[in-house]
Amino acid sequence: MDAVLFRNGLVLTMDDAHTVLPGADVLVVGGRIAEVGVGLTAPPGATEIDATGGIVMPGMIDTHRHLWQTAMRGYGADWTLTQYFVWYYLESGRHFRPEDIYAGNVLGALEALDAGVTTTVDWSHGLQTPQHADAAADALESVPGRFVLAYGNIQQGPWEWATSPGFRDFVERRMRGRLGFQMAFDVTGDPAFPERAAFEVARELDVPVTTHAGVWGATNDDGIRLMHEHGFMTPSTIYVHAATLSGDSYQRIAATGGSVSVSTESEQSAGQGYPPTWQLRDHGIPVSLSMDTSVWWSGDLFSAMRATLGADRSREHLQAHGRAETVTHVHLRAEQVVDWATRGGSRALGLDGVVGSLQPGRAADVVLLRNDNSPVMFPILNPYGHVAFQAQRGDVHTVLVDGRIVKRDHKLVGVDLGKARADVERTVEHLIAIMGPDAWQKGMNPDIPATKILDNPYTYTEWTNT
């Protein structure tokens, strides 16, 4: 059995007690955590990894990412949600061929592993045909991470694709393999509730549904109410964003045991609504974190943790200042967002007994943050604060998935980045060719609304503009 021993690290176990062990070892044998403690004995032939000066933690879990869009990395940096919808849903999303889905998925999956994200839900809503779906699954199976394929198709109603023979055939061929499986679709609030047919398929297949809920201008309380009234809100349901909902909808989510995937960077830039952690805290709704899509920002949960702390605290201060009060103690702690980035994800996905913590018997999805060349990696005084506010992708030294080393000494192992790059370049060439170079450029550079400079009564008299 292959064994790996992390030696002498600061270990964040993320067990129920959030046990932190300084100067400790983590022993991995045969793909599982065998032991966590001080001064462990390495079995013969074990690979020893020096974790001195570093933090050993569970692999992080992203519960909502549109991996196929990674081929357009950064293209939509200045988009709003409206511009995103127009580009993908109305105008250009249909131009993606199966090989383009494959290219984006491989690149996004590698990006996740590189950042210590060992489990990713691929919210794959570009699956126009079963061939697209096979390409998505092939890509995920070619990368040594843990992935959940959340099957979706924005070019059809869910009641259409979910009941099609092609979808059924795909499920029979591929659903019981290595990949986890969900169904991904949104509920528009149409009183006729046409999404019922898709929910019934999910129930029959016994797979979770993940849905963009509480998205300003797109989905609202009606969708939640319809799901609830028809009995389709379950503990395995993941509500993405859930940023613009009434108290009534949050109560329905809380009462049915579902969880919310918060994509703070997305909610802040695109405009789904204010990142809802303050509401979720009040209603006792479980939280996981997600990065949504690399068409805006890169897929690492360090950003998610940092942005989520900032948004929650920023709002808390702003609200208090509006009441002429001062916040002396913030509600949201660094420890909480590290929990959301690990256990939050494992709980949301029904994988809490498998991943999300470093405990004997759990699958060995392990991350070592260590960077001897970085002045930001010492001193490590507050471990959770360090993970959430100091560390970043470049500090991810080693990553294990199922006990297999997939990144070591800051480099992905056994990965053909050159091929991933060439595949993505072909996708970009295809999109430019089909749209035309002008439309391609214009899509990336939306018009800026005019700003009215306010009259300023404090005029300078002795300064001249030369």
Ligand SMILES: [Zn+2]
């Ligand atoms: Zn999304």
